[in-house]
Amino acid sequence: xxxxxxxxxxxxxxxxxxxxxxxTFDADxxxxxxxxxxxxxVETERLRGERNASAKQIGQAKARGEDVEPxxxxxxxxxxxxxxxxxxxxxxxxxxxxxxxxxxNLLSDDVPDGSDESxxxxxxxxxxxxxxEFEVHDHIDLGQALGMLDFDAASRMSGARxxxxxxxxxxxxxxxxxxxLDTHTAxxxxxxxxxxxxxxxxxxxxxxxxxxxxxxxxxxxxxxxxYLIPTAExxxxxxxxxxxxxxxxxxxxxxAHTPCFRSEAGxxxxxxxGMIRQHQFEKVELVHFVKPADSIQALEELTGHAxxxxxxxxxxxxxxTLCAGDIGxxxxxxxxxxxxLPGQQKYREISSCSNYNDFQARRMKARVRDPETGKPVYxxxxxxxxxxxxxxxxxILENHQQADGSIAVPEALKAYMGGLExxxx
RNA sequence: GGAGAGAUGGCUGAGUGGUCGAAAGCGCUCCCCUGCUAAGGGAGUAUACGUUAAUAGCGUAUCGAGGGUUCGAAUCCCUCUCUCUCCGCCA
Numbered sequence: 001x002x003x004x005x006x007x008x009x010x011x012x013x014x015x016x017x018x019x020x021x022x023x024t025f026d027a028d029x030x031x032x033x034x035x036x037x038x039x040x041x042v043e044t045e046r047l048r049g050e051r052n053a054s055a056k057q058i059g060q061a062k063a064r065g066e067d068v069e070p071x072x073x074x075x076x077x078x079x080x081x082x083x084x085x086x087x088x089x090x091x092x093x094x095x096x097x098x099x100x101x102x103x104x105n106l107l108s109d110d111v112p113d114g115s116d117e118s119x120x121x122x123x124x125x126x127x128x129x130x131x132x133e134f135e136v137h138d139h140i141d142l143g144q145a146l147g148m149l150d151f152d153a154a155s156r157m158s159g160a161r162x163x164x165x166x167x168x169x170x171x172x173x174x175x176x177x178x179x180x181l182d183t184h185t186a187x188x189x190x191x192x193x194x195x196x197x198x199x200x201x202x203x204x205x206x207x208x209x210x211x212x213x214x215x216x217x218x219x220x221x222x223x224x225x226x227y228l229i230p231t232a233e234x235x236x237x238x239x240x241x242x243x244x245x246x247x248x249x250x251x252x253x254x255x256a257h258t259p260c261f262r263s264e265a266g267x268x269x270x271x272x273x274g275m276i277r278q279h280q281f282e283k284v285e286l287v288h289f290v291k292p293a294d295s296i297q298a299l300e301e302l303t304g305h306a307x308x309x310x311x312x313x314x315x316x317x318x319x320x321t322l323c324a325g326d327i328g329x330x331x332x333x334x335x336x337x338x339x340x341l342p343g344q345q346k347y348r349e350i351s352s353c354s355n356y357n358d359f360q361a362r363r364m365k366a367r368v369r370d371p372e373t374g375k376p377v378y379x380x381x382x383x384x385x386x387x388x389x390x391x392x393x394x395x396i397l398e399n400h401q402q403a404d405g406s407i408a409v410p411e412a413l414k415a416y417m418g419g420l421e422x423x424x425x
Numbered sequence: 426g427g428a429g430a431g432a433u434g435g436c437u438g439a440g441u442g443g444u445c446g447a448a449a450g451c452g453c454u455c456c457c458c459u460g461c462u463a464a465g466g467g468a469g470u471a472u473a474c475g476u477u478a479a480u481a482g483c484g485u486a487u488c489g490a491g492g493g494u495u496c497g498a499a500u501c502c503c504u505c506u507c508u509c510u511c512c513g514c515c516a
Contacts, residue, residue: 041475045485052485055497059443068496075496224506244472365473373480374454376472 001100001362008034017106020324022115030099037092044085051078101211105359107324108333114323120336121323126307127316129340130399137405138343139397140274143169145405146425149275160272161264161279168423172396172409173282175416176389177257180284180309184386188305190255190286195235197258198226203238206364208330208356215265218279228261232285233383240289240366240379247371250379251298252289255386257282275390276348282389288382291368292358295380299355303335306351306386312412315395316340318347328352330359337387339395350391353384 007014011027018025054075061068112121143149148169154162165173184190198220204210204227209217218228229235236254245252260283271277286305290298303319310317322334331354338347358378361367367376400408406424409417 038475041485045475048485051496055443055495058496062443072496079496370480375480 001359002103002106003358003362004096004100006106007100007103014103014106018104020107020111020113021104021327022325023104025103030096033092033096033099037089037096040085040089040092044082044089047078047082047085051075051082054078098211101205101363104329105332105356107327108355110321111327111333112321112323115325117323117326119323120320120326123319123321123335125316125318126311127314127340129316129342132342134403136342136398137401138274138341139394140343142397142401142405142407146407146423148423151274158279161277163275163278168417168420169393171417172407172413172423173389173393175413176313176392176396177282177284178416179312179413180386180389180392181255181257183309183312184255184284184286184305188253188286188308190253190305193236193239193254193256195232195239195256195258197229197235197261199229199234199238200224200226203234203241203364206241207234207237207360208363209234212329216263218261218263229258230262231260231383231385232256232258232283233287236285236287237360237381237383238364239287240361240381241364243366244376245289245366245368245379247291247369250289250291250368251294254287254289255284256287257284257389259283275394278390281391284386284389286353286384286386288380289366289368290380290382292377292380295355295357295382298380298382299333299335299353302382302384302386303337303351303353306337306353306384309387309392310337310339310350310395313392313396313410315392315399317350322352328354330354330356332357332359335384339391341395341398342401343398348391350395351385351387354382356381356383 002014007030011025011031015025015027054071058068058071061071112119114120137145140149140151143165144151146167146169148165148167150164150166151162154164181192185192201210204217209230217230220226220228235258236256239254240252260281262279264277264279267277275281286302288295288298288302307317307319317337317339320336320338322328322331322336327334334352334354336349337351337353339350340346341348357380360381361378366379366381368379369375370377396410397407400410402408402422404424406422409421409423414421
């Protein structure tokens, strides 16, 4: 959520900033609504003050044994007037909140202009795409030839966008997750967490998936609905919900491995083949809670932590800054890490690292006590994949494939594979 | 799933219709006293919103959540949520 104070005081600038995303913020309509709210709130609080004062008087008069009838008569219609004002105010405040929850975050100034991914700017590259002296295959052909990747079985029980892995491939998937968790906890200072995979709506409002993007989520049909988490960002970031941290408790870094569930509504026809875009996938997530002044630096560090994983896995990648039209709803600045996929001859997203500044914190009331003033201020949240396990698996298959269709296990993973050097049929 | 108990400020814990945003204790902060240690005295110590130049005042709200009764609710009524205990079931 954008600071309502900023909305009020600088509505035109906010509208200009959000327009870079292609988002239209009707500043005049908002300010008109806000103006009404101000008038009504002042009036409502005045009436309440009046009521409180008279109730006190009546109490005191009664204690003295005086006749309270005249006092009661004087406030006869006060209750009705107050009820009317309160109802109207509640409605207005809900309308304002609806608008506020629907606004994306303000963009950082260094986010490049542009309407789609073609305008993302490359920050750096690591590794060189390998020259193959044989015909390269994509992960689907490779996995199926190994007899370890089965989309048919998956579709029979669950439909499209699911996969079944068996044998060494399933183990490689597990090994990747262990390797990533170990690296982040042992070397990058993250605390490992285990969190719920089903959450209620308020958690998703906190991180920004709701109310706007409900169609992207799976939802249970239980009496009280649960949502399946689309990313560990949701439960992990909500660890800070309704919390006031002391300044010396920050920064906090959390990591979690969870499955992620996405309806992929609106992505029909995209990446329908293979494991790139699934309803269910595994990811190791990185989350930071930092003091407001530290989030810009924290984004660089977090991105670096994800990059370490790809380097150790010997996977060529590049880092891009998402442009204004491609960046996510709640982010003020995002780096995507794109891994080279020989099967597609393209760099494809494998991690997305974002600074949300106070956008999520304000929604979930996550604060830190400012040591100067002693007052709580909204902390800053960041998150990034470190990295998506399914896509890392794809990248390993395609980048480390050998002429005979076997897969060379990267050095970093051998210990997690029981010493296995090669995955072969 | 069955039966019962409970939810109050950072913590413990009082408070069953009015002067209660809330006693007391602990903790914490500041000051005073005290030649180390220890003890004592005093003041302060929630959050949000509104108003405002203001992190100054002032106002409003908040005693699990929501609704109701009332001139007035932490206190009475209803619904819900959560926690704990016992029983049953269970990965």
